[in-house]
Amino acid sequence: MDSRIKYPETHRNKCAACFRQFNKLEHLVEHMRISYHSVHEPTCGICGKHCRSFESLREHLIGPLPKHECRDIFANRGCKFCLKVLESPYSQRIHQERCQLSANTGLIGRFANLGIRDNLTIGKGPQVVALACKMAGGGSDGSLDLCARVCIIDERENILFHSYVKPPIPVTNYRYETTGIRPEYLRDAMTMRQVQRRIQDFLCNGEPVWKIRPKSGRARILVGHGLDHDLESLQVEYRSEMIRDTEKYPPLMKTSKLSNSLKYLTQAYLGYEIQTGMQDPYEDCVATMRLYMRLRSQAHKIEEYPLASDPQNKNNFASWRQRELEGMSPDQMLAISRSDYYCWCLDSI
Template sequence: MFSSNYLGPLSRASCSRTFSAQGCDLCLKLYDSPSSLVKHIEICPLSAPASLGTKILPFAGSVDEKHTTKDAKAIAFNCVMVGGGTDGSLDLCARVCLVDEDEDIIFHTYEITGLTEEHLRNSKSHKEVQDKILEILYNGESARRLMSDSGKARLLVGHDLKHGLDCLRINYPGHLLRDTAKYRPLLKTNLVSHSLKYLTKTYLGYNIQTGEHDPYVDCVSVMRLYKRMRAQDHQVNGIGTPNSDSGFESQKAEELENMTPDELYQLSKSNYKCWCLDSKKAAGPVDF
């Protein structure tokens, strides 16, 4: 059983009542009893990561070799935009941050403008930042093998990734992107994205972006969202396989019209790739 926030309208009112009594609104997991849920709720909300502020890190603008040698499967990305041009309408990326799944910073820089003269003094050029990010993401993989699911290239996690990547003029394969602004279970019912601030409060239990924009806090939050969605434990048969037959194509229009809502629900299939498959792929092949 799942929350209506996760897989859309529930098929039965009894399932909704059960989740209301035994389900966690943050992590969306169902517990054996209301008492088990009460114990879980005490530890489920996460604490907000500490802000970096505007301090310059020891390895700002460079790769932290200690972390990039780890077997990181996914990297979270965030950048701070500033207005450029004579009227401020040009988006420029002023600050870039990458973190791994352990929330360790592996790349952090003040890029293009910096924030003060001190930050600007050691800032990296656009090309240097672009090359470093691609080096981390490619993970030693050749450009020709990026389209393969079995390669070493890392998943890139973020919120509204296209905006940041376009600003840095970086192209990365769509099947390696995990965007919380595009993931179907996190969208509004009209398929419009929520803000990262809303998603963090709703599914992680803390507030972000209450003052200045800190890319590290946003990076950690979007990585936590990805891992929380990836950890969803549910059946995989016919779920989350993109471009799969929805089940309706094999039915005649008259047959569909005579079906009950529950019958239509059982026949339907998701038309997005569920992030739980990322962890299942790492563990071994999944039978559909």
């Protein structure tokens, strides 16, 4: 006798997260096995649909082919920046005014141009910092990126470190139109080796790189956009578990799974423009830190083992459980599904 619970056929093969309908139950099980739906996915506050990224959610709400019921409600009560749905049009107006940030960073950013600012200390200090670099060009055609300016800020957007950097090889293109860097700025600047040592020691905060622990350690969380490129140019090694990169964070990527520019992310999610003329690394630091803080503050359901990679979850959708899984409802399958990426909300726990 088949002891499996029977569910209405119209809902039995429908994913409880993304609402995809499947012809066969085994296809739904396979979908759940590879989709990694979880409470950490961007979710429509109206119909409850899970989306892989905020761009997918934006398309669902206000894209060229939105879900009409959600579009109409969102038009009256939705925030176009964080995509939350508020209780009333009045609540929406108050919320969106606070959600839209301003680019009033110019004065502090200009102070950074005065020269070196070095408040990097080992021991106590900010646990989260943002870093950004500006590159000059090297090589015969000036296409080789050389770090010529670097900035680090804390969570309150205070500058901890700013310096021009003398690259190890000659600069052949200062890219002045976008970087504002002139030859005289680099003439007496800190060398690459000096900057590398200061930043490496500050990030590790007294811990060897190979002993850094993601939780309960002293090393600092590093925020930025395109940090692989920045760290490589600085010749700094750092553990990936401690990096929060807005270029590679799945909820901030395009529906096509390609990266968005920091300029776009700042305009779409914070509501102001950056990189409109000569670019200041302080401005980039502020944008990435604000994006990180906004996503870290998301109120997601707390799970004891939130990642699919946690050992306790390794058999949740094992093939030998196929018959058992086919006996579950879509909601039950969603309940045991876990995320395949580290949600930044977990940094606040």
